[in-house]
Amino acid sequence: MPKITYIEDSGKEHVVEAPVGQTVMEAAVKHAVPGIDADCGGACACATCHVYVDPEWLAKTGEQNSMEQSMLDFANDVETNSRLSCQIKVTPDLDGLVVRLPKSQH
């Protein structure tokens, strides 16, 4: 299973095994990684699953879709590597992925 590293704003790291086909959000929530609220469960309705993708991994995680882009436009502290983690599907290619979490999701 691909391994994903989530780094909290405090620097604390969580390494999680993420099933292929699920999302980067789901893998975090199912391992109780703090800092990803994901209130809507991945419906792209809440924008509380914001992460920063490590620049090295941007190509592999793909582009923001247009719905996601509009939602991120209103999130706090958005950077060019911001993504909604419920919109990133886990693929075998993402083994080793590193994402950082924002200070807060609200």
Next chain:
Amino acid sequence: MGEIKRIIIIGAGQAGGETAQRLRQGGFAGDITLIGEEPAAPYQRPPLSKAYLKGELSMDRLLLRPAEMYAEENITLLTKLRAVWIDRSNKKVRVEGGRELPYDALVLATGAKPRKLPLVGADLEGVFLFRTAGDVDRVRERFVSGARLVVIGAGYIGLEVAAVARQCGLEVTVVETAVRPLARVTSPEVAGFFLDEHTRQGVRFVLGGQPAVLKGQDRVTGVALTDGMEIPADIVIAGIGVTPDIALAEQCGLTVANGILTDRHCRTADPAIYAIGDCAARPMVHFEGRIARLESVHNAVEGAKVVAAHLLGAKDHTEEAPWFWSDQYDLKLQIAGLFHGYEHVAFRGVMADRAFAAFYYKGERLIAVDAVNKPAEYLGAKMLIQTGRSLPPAVLEDTSRPMKELVASAR
């Protein structure tokens, strides 16, 4: 209340599950017991009428957390078990079988039960309610191309089921007693948009139709209406709303109206008992302090946050503006605020583009938005409502300026 060592949560739905999780994550070290009558650990209901019905999502992906995690976090999860009695004076909950569990604080998160069709034939095979994963599993076996489905009730769940059914190739008729769909939840304009969309997708509507009898010997074969019309059916799904599960609250003498009544902090009149989620009603900041009972993920999660914070002794919680969503075909409807009592509606974008937002006003104040495929308009309006700001209709209607810029200019 004295020292809190034992917390019992009745109802292992989204509200109950989130409360247990948030108490633990927030550092509560005492006993947490989560009692639920369904077989599964807490799961999300919204996908039931969307991806799960379509067969795109398995049960383990519906779960809020994997079932093992409750034990790992030292949360006692008791499934397939009904709480049957609350003894407030001795602070005990009795469960089926007679065991009594003591509590220092009790959270009622019993949710709501779907209304059964009050008709002859409602118990026939092929007639389904739509609330639990079990309900949907039974429906899904019958969800095959060509099958004839009658949905009774054109609320969000009914229309979502109709959309999935069309996508799976079923013949679909929606019967609604009101003269338009979504009558209780949105404006005539937005309802008209969804009516047109479903009609275009091949859904037949009988509006203003009163079902009289469900026909059939063992299995349902049709729905007869009071005007004599008969609609053949292999499957009938009732989506006619829910009633809050207030049985336990009533039994132990808490105040109930349309839901278990609480204060802003989700506390009932008994300081040791809280009530949250679909079963509870409370005064809401974003509803002019009026009492409302909401049926939404937002409300379930917010109740969990409020109760966990209160039990952990945290300071006041900021209330989030209510939000909701519905997926039908390729349309994502996102709603913020509560539209009840609106006096004026303004549109940004046009319906023909299948991307527009309807902003609802009471006087000059923006109170709610329905955004279809317009996430920026949804989030922007949600921020305005949350912070008590507004923008005049003419400003929001001006599509030449981006939503973000408009929101920034609001005061």
